Amino acid sequence: MPLSAEILQANILIVDDQMANVQLLEQLLGEAGYSQVSACMKPEEVCALHRKNHYDLILLDLQMPVMDGFQVMEGLKTNTADSYLPVIVLTAQPGHKLRALQMGAKDFISKPFDLVEVKTRIHNMLEVRLLYKKLANYNRELEATVAERTAELRESEARYRSLTELASDWYWEQDENGNFTKVSGPVLEMLGMQVEPLAGDSGPAELDGWVEAEREKLRRTITERQPFLDYVFRRVGADGSQQTFQVSGEPMFDRASRFIGYRGIGVELTSK
Incomplete structure (x- = not known):
């Protein structure tokens, strides 16, 4: 769906204790093509409504009885499901604008309303809001995909380890210095040696007898x-046994093409 169509379908809440202001904004948004617009004249109900409906934009008057707009914003910040505060404040007091922005409001609309300004600020705010939601959704999908691929990789590695252990007498890994880091199977007992570099210099007596x-x-x-295969x-x-x-x-x-060691499998072919 084009972003312009998504903007017109955004979920918008008007919060104002003056019916005239509510009706004016509802008419303006309706004429502009917005299809999901609701209103609330009781500021104490806004937080519960937002938790239920997840508004894309809240047009919030600052001067209201019972709770003013600043108190409403404080309540909205407790919504742990979404840290983004989708609020444009409505105010006739120039001194309130900076305070509202400092409290987390994303923009402001001055009273009395300039209709062109109202439509422009609302459109711009919703465009940013919807892009923010798309990014959040993408990040969640990416995290889920990474988790799924990681689980698949671990499962594949477990199957590989299991198969190598079944198909061989031992599985081994060495670090870049030639030291054994992983050994599965009876390799130590079979070779009669301690964990030493597979290709290292002749070491303890346990290594005697190799060609x-x-x-x-x-x-x-x-x-x-x-x-090597x-x-x-x-x-x-x-005693002459071979x-x-x-x-x-x-x-x-590793991913940077840096050598980090060897891994392999081995079997005992004969024992006399």
């Missing part, structure tokens, strides 16, 4: 940040 040429090739691949390497125990492993991995990068 160094195979480890060096894997080390170069990781240093160059290249993916079904890479086979072996380990020979002190273990053969197959590992696949890929480098990980």
Whole structure:
């Protein structure tokens, strides 16, 4: 729907204790094409009406019995559903204009009414108000979409982790320094080692027995940040027994294309 059509369908409330003023504004707005205009001559009822009807614009007289317009605005500020105060004040007192704006009114219309000024200020105010509502709705939709996509991503990651654990003996991740950050499955027990860099320098005694040429090739691949698929390497125990492993991995990068580590899966092929 074009914004001009939405403006004419805006929900407007006139608040004035003088019937003549109410009738004049109703006639003016009706002739201008506004279709949803209502009036209230009891200022103490305005806050409840706004909570119920969510007006796009309230034309508020400042000088009224029981509650003046300033008190009405204070009450409207308690509406937690919408922090935007859609008020144009109606006043014959020049000194009241600044105070009303400081209290949150968006504009003012001077009495006696200049009909051209009234129509212009009302149209401009409603245009800004409806654009504000569109932006708020867009932000809510965007937040909902982000939340939905995040949930889908987490679900997808959970499925991926589950599948990799089912299809392999272990799943692993390393940071940019080669340190293990995540290990699932019996990799530590199977390799008989503590959490050490997969392609690091020879470390504790637990790493003895690896075929160094195979480890060096894997080390170069990781240093160059290249993916590797079904890479086979072996380990020979002190008693002559041999273990053969197959590992696949890929480098990980953040949104700024900065290298942040590796992730991969592995299986034990033979154990003698």
